[in-house]
Structure formats: C-alpha cells, structure tokens
Amino acid sequence: MELVPGNSLITASPEDGRALAVLMARNTIHAVRPDVEVLTNTMDSETLTAAAHIVSIEFATIAAANDYWR
Amino acid sequence: MELVPGNSLITASPEDGRALAVLMARNTIHAVRPDVEVLTNTMDSETLTAAAHIVSIEFATIAAANDYWR
Amino acid sequence: MELVPGNSLITASPEDGRALAVLMARNTIHAVRPDVEVLTNTMDSETLTAAAHIVSIEFATIAAANDYWR
Amino acid sequence: MELVPGNSLITASPEDGRALAVLMARNTIHAVRPDVEVLTNTMDSETLTAAAHIVSIEFATIAAANDYWR
Amino acid sequence: MELVPGNSLITASPEDGRALAVLMARNTIHAVRPDVEVLTNTMDSETLTAAAHIVSIEFATIAAANDYWR
Amino acid sequence: MELVPGNSLITASPEDGRALAVLMARNTIHAVRPDVEVLTNTMDSETLTAAAHIVSIEFATIAAANDYWR
Numbered sequence: 132m133e134l135v136p137g138n139s140l141i142t143a144s145p146e147d148g149r150a151l152a153v154l155m156a157r158n159t160i161h162a163v164r165p166d167v168e169v170l171t172n173t174m175d176s177e178t179l180t181a182a183a184h185i186v187s188i189e190f191a192t193i194a195a196a197n198d199y200w201r
Numbered sequence: 202m203e204l205v206p207g208n209s210l211i212t213a214s215p216e217d218g219r220a221l222a223v224l225m226a227r228n229t230i231h232a233v234r235p236d237v238e239v240l241t242n243t244m245d246s247e248t249l250t251a252a253a254h255i256v257s258i259e260f261a262t263i264a265a266a267n268d269y270w271r
Numbered sequence: 272m273e274l275v276p277g278n279s280l281i282t283a284s285p286e287d288g289r290a291l292a293v294l295m296a297r298n299t300i301h302a303v304r305p306d307v308e309v310l311t312n313t314m315d316s317e318t319l320t321a322a323a324h325i326v327s328i329e330f331a332t333i334a335a336a337n338d339y340w341r
Numbered sequence: 342m343e344l345v346p347g348n349s350l351i352t353a354s355p356e357d358g359r360a361l362a363v364l365m366a367r368n369t370i371h372a373v374r375p376d377v378e379v380l381t382n383t384m385d386s387e388t389l390t391a392a393a394h395i396v397s398i399e400f401a402t403i404a405a406a407n408d409y410w411r
Numbered sequence: 412m413e414l415v416p417g418n419s420l421i422t423a424s425p426e427d428g429r430a431l432a433v434l435m436a437r438n439t440i441h442a443v444r445p446d447v448e449v450l451t452n453t454m455d456s457e458t459l460t461a462a463a464h465i466v467s468i469e470f471a472t473i474a475a476a477n478d479y480w481r
Numbered sequence: 482m483e484l485v486p487g488n489s490l491i492t493a494s495p496e497d498g499r500a501l502a503v504l505m506a507r508n509t510i511h512a513v514r515p516d517v518e519v520l521t522n523t524m525d526s527e528t529l530t531a532a533a534h535i536v537s538i539e540f541a542t543i544a545a546a547n548d549y550w551r
Contacts, residue, residue, distance in 0.1 A: 133426060134426055134429035134430060134433070135424075135425040135426045135428075135429045138424050138425050138426045139425055139480070140425055140474065140479050140480065141479075141481065144205075144208050145205040145208055145209055145210055146203060146204055146205050146208045148205075149204035149205050149225075149229075150204060153204070153229070153232070155429075155467075156463070156467070159429075159433070159463045159466050159467070160460070160463045162433070162463075178460050180230070180248050180251045181251075181460045181461075181463070181464060183226070183229045183230045183232075183251070183255055184251060184254065184255055184258075184464065185463055185464055185467045186229050187225075187226070187229070187255045187258040187259055187262075188258065188464075188467040188468065188471065189467055189470075190259075190262060191258065191261065191262045191471065192467075192470060192471045192474050192475075192479075194210065194262050194265075194266060195262075195265070195474075195475070195479065196474060196479035196480075196481065199210050199211075199262075199265065199266035200209070200210065200266075201211065201266065214275075214278050215275040215278050215279055215280055216273060216274055216275050216278045218275075219274035219275050219295075219299075220274060223274070223299070223302070250300070250318050250321045251321075253296070253299045253300045253302075253321070253325055254321060254324065254325055254328075256299050257295075257296070257299070257325045257328040257329055257332075258328065260329075260332060261328065261331065261332045264280065264332050264335075264336060265332075265335070269280050269281075269332075269335065269336035270279070270280065270336075271281065271336065284345075284348050285345040285348050285349060285350055286343060286344055286345050286348045288345075289344035289345050289365075289369075290344060293344070293369070293372070320370070320388050320391045321391075323366070323369045323370045323372075323391070323395055324391060324394065324395055324398075326369050327365075327366070327369070327395045327398040327399055327402075328398065330399075330402060331398065331401065331402045334350065334402050334405075334406060335402075335405070339350050339351075339402075339405065339406035340349070340350065340406075341351065341406065354485075354488050355485040355488050355489060355490055356483060356484055356485045356488045358485075359484035359485050359505075359509075360484060363484070363509070363512070390510070390528050390531045391531075393506070393509045393510045393512075393531070393535055394531060394534065394535055394538075396509050397505075397506070397509070397535045397538040397539055397542075398538065400539075400542060401538065401541065401542045404490065404542050404545075404546060405542075405545070409490050409491075409542075409545065409546035410489070410490065410546075411491065411546065413496060414496055414499035414500060414503070415494075415495040415496050415498075415499050418494050418495050418496045419495055419550070420495055420544065420549050420550065421549075421551065435499075435537075436533070436537070439499075439503070439533045439536050439537070440530070440533045442503070442533075458530050461530045461531075461533070461534060464534065465533055465534055465537045468534075468537040468538065468541065469537055469540075471541065472537075472540060472541045472544050472545075472549075475544075475545070475549065476544060476549035476550075476551065
C-alpha cells in the first residue's frame with residue numbers, strides 16, 4: 132500500500148484533492164490499525180470522527196500544494 | 202455527493218466561504234459515518250463538537266485560497 | 272445568524288480580531304448544537320474547552336487575514 | 342479583561358511571545374469557563390492538557406506575527 | 412534514537428516524505444511512552460488514532476519543507 | 482524555568498529543532514501541571530499522547546522559523 136497514492140500531491144481539481152486527502156487519511160489509519168477496515172462501520176465512532184478531522188488536515192496540505200487550484 | 206461542492210475553493214465572500222466549510226465538514230463526516238444525519242441532534246455531543254472543530258480547519262484552508270477576501 | 276459577523280475577516284486591532292474569533296466559534300457551535308447556549312455554564316466542560324481550542328484556530332486565520340496587524 | 346493583552350501580537354523576544362501565548366490561552370479559557378481558576382490545580386487534568394495544546398496554537402500565530410524573531 | 416531520522420526534512424518524493432512523517436511521529440511517541448511498542452496492536456486504540464493525527468501534522472511540515480515536491 | 486529555552490527559535494539542525502520542540506512542550510505542560518513530572522511514566526497515557534501532539538505543533542513553528550533548514 133502506498134502512503135501517498137500516485138506519489139504526488141498535485142491533483143487536477145479540488146474534488147480530486149479531497150479524494151486524495153481521504154485516501155491518505157485512510158491509508159495512515161490502516162497502517163497503524165491493520166485490524167480494522169478504515170472508514171466503515173466496523174470502526175468505533177470516535178475513530179471515525181478522528182478520521183474526518185485528519186482528512187481536513189491532509190486536505191489543507193494538498194490544497195496548498197496545488198496553490199488552491201486558483 | 203460531492204466532497205467539495207462546486208469543485209472550487211473560491212467564494213464571493215467570507216460568509217460564503219464559511220458556508221462552504223460547513224458543507225465540506227458535513228460531507229466528509231457523512232462519508233465516514235453514513236448511518237448518521239450529520240449536524241443534527243441525532244449525533245452525539247462529542248461528534249457535534251468535533252464537527253465545529255473541523256469546520257474551523259476547513260475554513261482556514263478556504264480563507265487562504267481566497268487570500269482572505271482582502 | 273451570520274456565520275461570519277460583518278462578512279469580513281478584517282478588523283481594526285488584535286483585540287477586535289480575537290472578539291471576532293470568539294463570535295465565529297460561538298456561531299458555528301451554535302449552528303451544530305442549537306439546543307445549547309454556547310459559552311455558558313449550560314455546556315459541559317469538555318465542550319467549553321473545545322470552544323477555546325476552536326477560538327485559537329479561528330484567530331490564527333483572522334490574524335493572517337490582517338497580516339497580524341503589523 | 343483584555344482578550345489580547347496589550348492589543349498587539351508583536352513582542353520583543355520568543356520568551357515574551359510565549360508568555361503572551363499563555364495569557365491569551367488563559368484569558369480565552371477563563372472567558373468560556375468563568376467558574377474556574379485557569380492554569381491552577383482546580384482544573385481537571387484534561388482541561389489543563391488542553392490548555393497546553395491551545396498555547397502551542399496561539400504561539401504559532403504570535404511567532405508568525407513576529408517573523409519568528411529572526 | 413534520532414528524533415528526525417537523517418537530520419533533514421528534505422526527501423526525494425511525497426512517499427518518502429510520508430514515511431518520514433510516520434517515523435517522526437513514532438519516535439516522538441516512543442520518546443514519551445517508552446513502555447509501548449508504537450504503532451503496534453499493543454497500543455490502545457485511542458493512542459493509535461492519535462498517532463495517525465500526529466502523522467498528518469508532521470507531514471504538513473515536511474511537505475512545506477519540500478515545497479510540496481512541485 | 483524558561484518557556485523558550487535559549488530565547489530563540491533558531492537552531493543548527495532539524496534534530497536540534499525537534500529537541501527544542503520537546504522542551505517547549507515539556508515546559509508548557511509543566512507550567513500548567515506543576516504536580517507531575519512531564520514526559521515520564523507518572524503521567525497518564527492520555528496526557529503523554531497529548532504531549533506528542535503538542536510537540537508536532539511546536540516543531541511546525543520551529544521548522545518555519547528556520548526556513549526548514551533548507
């Protein structure tokens with residue numbers, strides 16, 4: 132599993148950047164918690180909420196990398 | 202459901218930027234917790250507070266994208 | 272209720288910027304938890320502490336918008 | 342009580358900037374929880390730890406405002 | 412144990428940068444909690460989730476250091 | 482106790498910067514919780530994990546101050 136899918140932070144659009152943020156959060160949580168399927172209902176609610184928080188941080192990095200797709 | 206409604210981080214005003222931040226937080230939490238209606242009283246209080254936290258992070262990204270509407 | 276009071280992130284001073292950060296945190300928490308009076312003792316202590324955390328993030332954005340009132 | 346003591350983010354040194362960060366975190370937590378003496382042992386441990394977290398975020402803003410005292 | 416493996420934030424690619432972020436998070440958590448093997452199932456789920464959160468913050472710093480590998 | 486050891490954010494290397502981040506997190510937590518030895522096993526696990534989180538935020542500030550030691 133790649134930690135950064137495609138090995139690049141550059142995406143064509145904000146939507147693609149957001150999808151990349153979700154994947155990066157998912158992969159990292161999966162890397163540290165291989166026993167759970169990430170972002171499914173088998174996770175407890177606290178972890179799922181934390182996942183959404185992590186997505187927002189990853190997206191901030193990706194948005195800056197893409198100069199906010201301006 | 203779009204992860205980034207309108208597929209753009211550029212908005213006409215801070216108020217519109219804040220509304221976009223709320224939508225992005227809502228959509229991401231909904232994506233990871235499809236069983237709950239996000240930002241309603243069916244969510245537990247911890248998740249609702251976390252949602253407000255995530256909104257503040259999304260808004261920071263959107264505000265930078267818009268050069269703070271200066 | 273406006274999400275961004277005055278629809279602007281620009282303020283005359285750091286004190287005004289901090290007050291705006293408090294209002295934005297308050298409005299967002301109120302938007303997601305209409306059943307509570309925000310920043311009063313009817314909130315549980317965890318939510319109150321989270322509110323202070325969110326204020327610090329909002330203020331970081333507002334301070335950057337104002338080029339730190341330098 | 343001022344939210345931003347001195348109504349300025351500019352300080353003479355990193356040490357002064359850190360002290361300002363502590364004051365701003367303290368004032369905001371006090372503003373939202375007037376029933377407790379902030380940063381004393383009358384606070385529960387979770388809130389005290391959160392206070393340290395908030396100090397780190399306030400300091401990041403203050404350090405940027407001062408161009409890191411370079 | 413080095414806190415920053417290789418004593419540099421510069422990496423050849425986003426994937427390498429992400430791996431560095433994981434190592435830095437791991438080393439810091441290990442430094443403060445020497446009794447646990449970090450990022451294994453001997454950690455409780457809350458700490459594992461916090462580890463993923465910390466990785467996202469470290470990665471933001473590393474990505475900026477590398478000008479986002481643009 | 483100094484809040485910012487050496488009263489400067491400038492360090493010779495990333496490793497030194499990381500060590501400074503650990504000291505700043507330690508000093509701040511100690512300032513707000515004088516009853517505990519910070520970063521030892523006398524702290525509860527939640528506080529130790531929060532300490533690692535705070536280190537990551539302090540390090541982001543220090544890294545920017547040093548222009549990422551590029």
